Amino acid sequence: QLQLQESGPGLVEPSETLSLTCTVSGGSIATSGYFWGWFRRPPGKGLEWIGSIYYTGGPYYNPSLHSPVTVSVDTSRNQFSLKLNSVTAADAGLYYCARQRGYTPSGYMEVWGKGTTVSVSS
Amino acid sequence: QSLLTQPPSMSAAPGQRVAISCSGSSSNIGNNDASWYQHLPGSAPKLLIYDNNKRPSGIPDRFSGSKSGTSATLGITGLQTGDEADYYCATWDSSLTTVVFGGGTTLTVL
Numbered sequence: 001q002l003q004l005q006e007s008g009p010g011l012v013e014p015s016e017t018l019s020l021t022c023t024v025s026g027g028s029i030a031t032s033g034y035f036w037g038w039f040r041r042p043p044g045k046g047l048e049w050i051g052s053i054y055y056t057g058g059p060y061y062n063p064s065l066h067s068p069v070t071v072s073v074d075t076s077r078n079q080f081s082l083k084l085n086s087v088t089a090a091d092a093g094l095y096y097c098a099r100q101r102g103y104t105p106s107g108y109m110e111v112w113g114k115g116t117t118v119s120v121s122s
Numbered sequence: 123q124s125l126l127t128q129p130p131s132m133s134a135a136p137g138q139r140v141a142i143s144c145s146g147s148s149s150n151i152g153n154n155d156a157s158w159y160q161h162l163p164g165s166a167p168k169l170l171i172y173d174n175n176k177r178p179s180g181i182p183d184r185f186s187g188s189k190s191g192t193s194a195t196l197g198i199t200g201l202q203t204g205d206e207a208d209y210y211c212a213t214w215d216s217s218l219t220t221v222v223f224g225g226g227t228t229l230t231v232l
Contacts, residue, residue: 049221106214108157112166
């Protein structure tokens with residue numbers, strides 16, 4: 001059974017870089033027909049897409065994000081990662097990784113990680 | 123403000139039926155498939171409906187989905203207290219080239 005697990009620091013200082021990793025188990029990240037995405041849920045708000053990537057590369061990002069973002073994939077480790085630069089308080093919240101079905105980032109999210117909480121504070 | 127509009131909250135008694143609406147536009151729901159997710163506090167979001175009306179294996183047939191024009195609807199019958207959660211619709215917006223979510227609907231079963 002495919003499982004995704006987010007990991008990373010729970011606390012980041014303002015203007016610093018948030019780095020999270022999603023480890024995939026029970027299946028290979030290098031499988032055709034799936035995108036791998038990052039999502040978040042700020043306190044008191046709804047879900048938001050951050051960005052997604054195929055195992056061969058070529059990430060797609062939410063153009064409305066105010067912080068520079070990078071999503072990368074490491075097939076040797078069966079992981080994909082998120083880097084959010086110059087974070088502000090608005091970047092705090094629950095962060096989730098998920099597998100999306102399809103050959104484009106428009107696919108539905110069929111498997112999710114349990115999420116990790118990120119706080120932004122000095 | 124979300125591109126997809128959902129009622130912020132709904133409530134119904136156990137055993138009853140609810141229909142959660144998700145209103146969009148031609149650039150999103152009107153030309154792309156909708157999916158629905160259940161999100162309980164402290165848990166991972168769960169896919170309930172994909173491709174407008176398909177249920178993943180393991181999702182009971184109490185949950186159903188439909189789409190008409192630029193709106194999608196999630197139906198839940200035989201409500202149970204365990205159905206209390208936040209429900210989100212989602213789709214792709216072809217103009218913005220982004221995944222978009224509704225603002226979420228908090229369902230209370232009382």
